[in-house]
Every structure is written in structure tokens, then in C-alpha cells.
Amino acid sequence: MASVQGAEVKVMGLTKTYGSNQVLRSLDLDIAPGEFIAIVGRSGGGKSTLLRMIAGFERPTDGGVLIDGEPLRGRNRSARTMFQNARLLPWERVLDNVGLGLDKKDWREKAEKALRQVGLAERAGDWPAVLSGGQKQRVALARALVREPRLLLLDEPLGALDAMTRLELIERIWQKRKFSAFLITHDVDEAIMLGDRIVLIEDGRVTMDKRVTLPRPRKRKDQEFLTLAEEVLERVMGDEAGLINGERDKIEALASA
Template sequence: MTQNNPLLRLEHVSKEYGNQTVLNDVSTTIASGDFVAMVGMSGGGKSTLLRLIAGLESPTNGQVSQQDRIITELNTDSRTMFQDDRLLPWMTVRDNLTFGNHTPQSIEHANDLLARVDLSSFAESYPTDLSGGQKQRVALARALMSHPKLLLLDEPLGALDAFTRRKMQDLILDIWRQEHLTVILVTHDVTEAARMANKVFVIKNHRLAWQEHNALNYPRNNSQAVAAVADDILSQVIA
């Protein structure tokens, strides 16, 4: 899909809470299949922008549209994954995915997804029996249950150790490729942004201050190349 026919289009989007401007005149496009990393200082408006795309809130000015439909209510093509896993502790792992829909198809789909995130043997376990990384894998599987087009990731890996985080990054990249998803990942980790995304948004002073739209052609398995791009992103954030 070209930029002339993007999946998402943000046009002069502003968001105010009372007299506080949280997002100011943000315009951009996101193509189907993009992997966008969004970085910026704390409080800059990144989560707010995700919530506007998810249809959880409405802009004060401007509009967000998906395939030419203005988003005015919950965007059912999207699923959001948060920093905390938000699993229901009184339900088993599988029930956290099927969520009361115990049809054979739903159970089979849940089992498939649990296999994808390498948690088949934990289907009957409860969230309290899982490690932080395992819980995030359940949360990822749950987010995929409804076959979303758009996966919104609000710092989902922030609480994980470096090894688990790297494995989760690879899992998300595999799923992004295999499911032909469009992903928007908010992260404080510029190396994570450089390693994963093909498009980077820097939010600064409540504006979209920098966007790198070019397919970033550098080998993602070359840590020096990734570190150089991460440095570029960091200098855009703090400049």
C-alpha cells in the first residue's frame, strides 16, 4: 500500500486536557505493514496518540482515519498491549484468551496462539504462576485473538530483563511478518526502536518533531549499525 492510500492518516490532530495541550497539530500517515517506533520524553503524548488511534479517546481538533473512515469510536481493528500484562488473575491462561467464548474454534485458536508464544504447557496455569516474560507472551497472544490489523504496543517490554526482552522483540517481529500486521510500538529504548522499526516518530514538545519514513536499510543483526541508528534517534529526542 502506498502513502497515497495509507492504513492510517492523522490530520492536524490535537488533544487538550483542560487547558493543557498534550498533542499539537500532528499529521502523518502509516502504511499497511509498517512497523512504527514512537519515542520521546515522558509526558510527551505518546500514549495519548495510541489511545486516539485505538479510538479510546477523540481528538480535540483534527482527525484520525483508518482506510478513509474517521475513527469516532473504539477501533475494533486494533488491539493494545500495555506495559503491565492486565491478565485476569482468576482465569487460566487459556481462558484469558478465550474470555468466556468456549466454542471449539475459539479454544483451537487460543491453543494455536499459545503454541506460537511457546506456552502450550501453561494453558491451564494461572497468571500468578508465570514469570513476567511469560505473562507478556500471554498478553501478546490475547491481543492477537481477534485477528487485529493493527497492534498498538505501549512499552510492553519495559519491565523485562535484557534477555527476555530480546526474545520478545524477535517474537513480535516474527508475528508482525507472518500475520502481515501493522505495528506501532512506543518505547523508551532507542536501540529497540532501531532494531525493530521501519519508521520512527519522535514526539517532542507535544509535536511530531521528526519522522523517518524511509525504509531503513541496515542489517538488524549488525549491532554496530543498529547502535548508530539508535544514536541518531536519541539525538533527535534530546536535540
């Protein structure tokens, strides 16, 4: 399968409001072609909402997204998204799930290649129901890859795989295909293993954007890795302290009232 050129993404002043809940607050983020961005942050910070906006599943309340310099309207055609659940069609065999909707002339070769890349070539003729959770997720990954996306959006994907397999699989495929990657993960080690940059999203904003310069493949035991992991973890957990600081004035005002 030919490698693809990664898409360039520019998120500019992106704001998303649900009712009175402002989930994204004039968020800015750039992704260079082929870059791997690892997104971290506490639950409810707006990570998945940002992903859905970049995928073009929802419309921003304000601001917008440029893909290769073009304003994104409607679905992002250069992107594929992978969610936590595999969402396979139970009445189609594995190979057909992967190749669904592809051009008739070469769908089979393409689907077989994608299955091979996720290590499931020999399961092509099986029904989804007989696969393990991790295998279903790998089929979903193959289904995303078969379209040769220039941007892969991953929302805590492959959770049913062990951390090592997940990491190796994602890194190997990214290095081969050269798409731009946006990975949401709760695992700081995974973020540092994979990310060219680690981006922390808190309260609808980017509050840390850190370039990882460690050479690949990265090793968890390196002192530099450990130092970085500690720093990022502290920043991720630190928003609790930040919230308390921000609330202190209010709390004091209440207490003295």
C-alpha cells in the first residue's frame, strides 16, 4: 500500500458550547503533516469534543479548522476516526467489514493488506462475533487504514490490547503510512512513547504543548523519559491544584459572608 502524505491541521479559536456548557474555549492547535500528536488531560476537559470537531462530525460554535489550508465544512474527507468500540457489522465477515464501500476492482487486495498490517490476515473469513475484543479493535483499525487516511484520529483506541502490543502496532503503522496522527490517551507513558508533541487539554484549552525530542524507538527506562513522564503527569494531575487555587477567592468570600 502506498504511503500517504499527512494532512496539515490548523485549529483556530475553536469554541464549542452545549447549552450553557462551554466545552472548547477558543482553542488553537496546529498539526504539521505527518506529525504525531498525543492528547492528554483529565476527564471532561474536551478532548473527544475536539476530535469530533477535527473529524467534522459537529459544527463549531465559533472559530474553525483548516485542513491543508482549506476551511473544513462537513465531514473531514482526509481523516478516519477510531473510537473505543469497534463498531463492526455483525452480518459481514471480517474481510468485508474492512473492505466495505471500497472500489470494486481492488477492494479485496486492499482489505487483505490492511488486515495483514494489523496481524489478522488469517481471520479474513471469520464473523466478527468469534473474534476477541482486541481482535475486533484491530479489524476496526484495518478498516480505518484501508482508506489510506492522511489524518488518523484515535480516541483511546485498542483498549482491549495490552499496552505493549497497542503501542508497537500504532507506531509501526504510523511510521509506515506517514499520516498525521491525533491520539487521545490516558496513559502518559504511551503519550511519550508515541508523541512528537504532548498536548494537555484542560477546561477546553491547550494548557501545555510539549515537544518530545527523544529518539525512536523510545525506552521507558531512559532517565530523560522518566523525567518527562513525571513532568507531564504532574501537569495532568496539577489541574486539581489549579482549580482549587482558582476557587480559593470564591471559597474565602463565601466563608467570610
